Amino acid sequence: MTNNYTIKDVSHNNETVIVTTEADNCQCDECYDSQTYQRVFDTYLVPEDVKAVSCSSTSESLTINWSDNHISTFTTEWLILHTSEYTKPTPHKDFLKPERIFWNKAYIEANKPTVPYSDVMKGNKKALLNNIHKYGFSFIHDIPHTAEDTEKMCESILPLRHTHYGGFWDFTTDLAMKDTAYSDIEIKSHTDGTYWEYTPYLQLFHLLFHNGEGGLTTLVDAFKCAQDLKREFPDDYETLSTIPIECHSLGDVHLVERKPVLIHDEDGELLQVSWNNCDRSSNYHMDNATLKKMYKAMRSWNTVISREDNVVWKKLVPGEALVFDNWRVLHARMKKTTGQRRMCGVYFDRYDFFSELRKVNCASEEELYKTST
Numbered sequence: 233m234t235n236n237y238t239i240k241d242v243s244h245n246n247e248t249v250i251v252t253t254e255a256d257n258c259q260c261d262e263c264y265d266s267q268t269y270q271r272v273f274d275t276y277l278v279p280e281d282v283k284a285v286s287c288s289s290t291s292e293s294l295t296i297n298w299s300d301n302h303i304s305t306f307t308t309e310w311l312i313l314h315t316s317e318y319t320k321p322t323p324h325k326d327f328l329k330p331e332r333i334f335w336n337k338a339y340i341e342a343n344k345p346t347v348p349y350s351d352v353m354k355g356n357k358k359a360l361l362n363n364i365h366k367y368g369f370s371f372i373h374d375i376p377h378t379a380e381d382t383e384k385m386c387e388s389i390l391p392l393r394h395t396h397y398g399g400f401w402d403f404t405t406d407l408a409m410k411d412t413a414y415s416d417i418e419i420k421s422h423t424d425g426t427y428w429e430y431t432p433y434l435q436l437f438h439l440l441f442h443n444g445e446g447g448l449t450t451l452v453d454a455f456k457c458a459q460d461l462k463r464e465f466p467d468d469y470e471t472l473s474t475i476p477i478e479c480h481s482l483g484d485v486h487l488v489e490r491k492p493v494l495i496h497d498e499d500g501e502l503l504q505v506s507w508n509n510c511d512r513s514s515n516y517h518m519d520n521a522t523l524k525k526m527y528k529a530m531r532s533w534n535t536v537i538s539r540e541d542n543v544v545w546k547k548l549v550p551g552e553a554l555v556f557d558n559w560r561v562l563h564a565r566m567k568k569t570t571g572q573r574r575m576c577g578v579y580f581d582r583y584d585f586f587s588e589l590r591k592v593n594c595a596s597e598e599e600l601y602k603t604s605t
């Protein structure tokens with residue numbers, strides 16, 4: 233049977249409920265698989281002239297008889313959630329996650345986000361994921377000091393993002409890959425992967441061994457810094473938000489991307505900071521006046537992110553991993569590294585993170601899915 237539904241306005245409990253266009257959202261078993269939350273009929277086989285012949289309602293539900301004899305029943309709760317004024321284009325923005333806290337050095341020194349390894353391995357990831365969303369990072373403490381245990385832990389958090397560096401990295405300062413990360417030099421505050429179209433969202437580091445000096449890690453809340461920049465240097469904020477710059481990775485691969493330093497979403501909210509002075513290309517794609525403006529803006533940005541009260545310093549130690557939001561938090565390796573240093577880690581992707589974040593913050597599966605389907 234072909235199921236046809238077109239409904240525009242349905243009077244229900246004295247209010248008009250507008251069901252989504254072409255109302256191809258029948259919830260009956262023939263049309264919708266409640267196990268997979270997927271539509272299971274072809275919307276485009278429905279003739280455009282199909283009509284709602286009659287409707288009946290109770291306080292619990294609305295039933296519609298269609299001109300092709302199909303019957304749809306919608307619960308009141310479903311109808312309310314799916315009228316346009318309630319439906320969110322990006323549901324993860326507005327529900328099921330803790331509010332973000334933008335921080336400076338003093339705040340983090342008084343509020344270090346950390347969770348025990350044992351919780352993560354027991355599958356209790358809520359505190360970890362919420363820390364990452366709230367502060368942009370979290371530590372995980374009491375990890376066994378081996379690459380094997382770290383890899384298992386990473387795999388238990390989220391699927392690994394595989395790149396030309398591999399899935400799980402285990403590296404020393406031997407330039408095994410042609411990238412500054414694999415060297416012993418100082419690397420100033422940056423985000424990784426400015427040269428990828430889809431930048432990894434999370435990074436996890438675990439220092440397995442170091443018998444020398446240097447190699448201190450710093451963290452900066454770039455979203456907090458962006459607020460400072462906007463307030464103090466609004467023209468520079470505008471420049472970094474609207475004019476793309478080119479970044480590349482040309483050591484082992486040939487990756488080139490152009491994007492602004494400050495990337496905003498469809499609502500104008502800051503979504504991602506993309507900043508790596510080392511990976512910035514010499515191809516500018518802009519006239520001299522714009523180039524001058526860009527250099528001024530980058531200098532202002534560098535000033536803000538380098539302010540002492542914005543930078544948290546940390547000496548990573550074996551047994552304690554750092555996992556951070558690479559779209560929000562800048563990291564750096566300060567002071568030339570001496571001695572032998574072995575580091576391992578991974579990248580994770582944003583969509584996997586938000587999927588898991590929503591899941592751990594929902595009281596029930598029903599609550600999770602009712603606003604997303």
Ligand SMILES: [Fe+2]
Binds near residue numbers: 413422423424563
């Ligand atoms: Fe990095």
